[in-house]
Amino acid sequence: MNAAIEAGLYRAFRLNPCVAVHELRLRMRGWRPFGVLLVYSCIATGAVLIALIPLTLGRRYFGTEFFQVGRIAFATLAHTQLTLIMLILPAYAAGAIALEREKRTLEMLRATLVTPFDVVTGKLVVVLAFGATLLISSLPVAAWCMMLGGIAPDEVFYAYSFLLTVALFVAALGMMCSAVMKRSMGAIVSTYGILIALGVLSMVVPGILMIPMMSSSGTAAFGPIAAFAIVLVMALVTGWLVYLVVRAVLRRLLGPVRALLAALLAVLVALVWMWFLISPSGVVFKAVENSQIPWLMALNPYAGLSSVMGGVIAEMLAYGPGGPMSGRASPPTALIWAVITGLYLLAGAALWAGAVKAFGRRGY
DSSP states (O other), rough: OOOHHHHHHHHHHHHHHHHHHHHHHHHHHSSSSHHHHHHHHHHHHHHHHHHHHHSSSOOOOBBBBBGHHHHHHHHHHHHHHHHHHHHHHHHHHHHHHHHHHHOHHHHHHHSSSOHHHHHHHHHHHHHHHHHHHHHHHHHHHHHHHHHHOOOOOOOOOEEEEEHHHHHHHHHHHHHHHHOOOOOHHHHHHHHHHHHHHHHHHHHHHHHHHHHHHHTTTOBBBOHHHHHHHHHHHHHHHHHHHHHHHHHHHHHHHHHHGGGHHHHHHHHHHHHHHOOOOOOOSHHHHHHHHHHHHGGGGGSSSSHHHHHHHTTTHHHHHHTTOOOOGGOOOOHHHHHHHHHHHHHHHHHHHHHHHHHHHHHHHHHH
């Protein structure tokens, strides 16, 4: 059975799973991973219990009806899990490759047929699998929150799928820092520093942009000029990311002999994608032009989680800082979820491709 799975993975993705299997056995050996899983479950459950204490003492809590207890409990669970994922996974991912350099075990890999793609992808899959295991361990608590009322199954799907994409982004970022840095401590510090910087900037920059809008009591929409600048930057950045991802995938499928063809096809796909974004008559340009400045806050993991769960940030995305008096219709939750998770998936895929390239240059 294992041989059939390994053969199928190699034929479909040209991935040698030996690194993933070895890393999985190494990571899950001993009591530490199970201890982390126990602590994770206890903290997530304890946060929900602490949130339920004031809610069960009375029928109302800050104007909240009793049937919304389940929604508040599930929101507490989701945000607690987001915090734990961003605290646990960077340390696991950032030391995956850098520790190999410190222990001088990369020389053994050079003597095998394992490629940089196999090494980075295998280690990334193991870290992501551990993050998925942490999320799965909290499903009984999520089911308990659903029994309290106020939570639909699709909201649970949106929240957990978003947490999984954040886990992918965090793991890929840690893998990228681990492939670039020589020391594991430097990779870990760099990963946490980048996450903190992204979290702070994604909240501070939209707040600064909204100050003149709120003071003049005007709309917080971007407008055509700001929309063109935003779409141009978005097209350049995402076009480069699409090129990296498509080229990496095509080189694996077509082989190293057709590397030039893979690069040309990746350039073509990136140009088509950039034209789709930057076209003034396109859907993306019109959506950015009429969007609210608080959409930038959705790049923050906590604001993004609140958005896919229909929280306060979701109302700001629909109405802006002026509130619901602006008369705008609320965007569907599925649209917000698709946009935000798509951005995290694209960023995670680009970081994975960059980690493979960096490791191939520095590690091999």
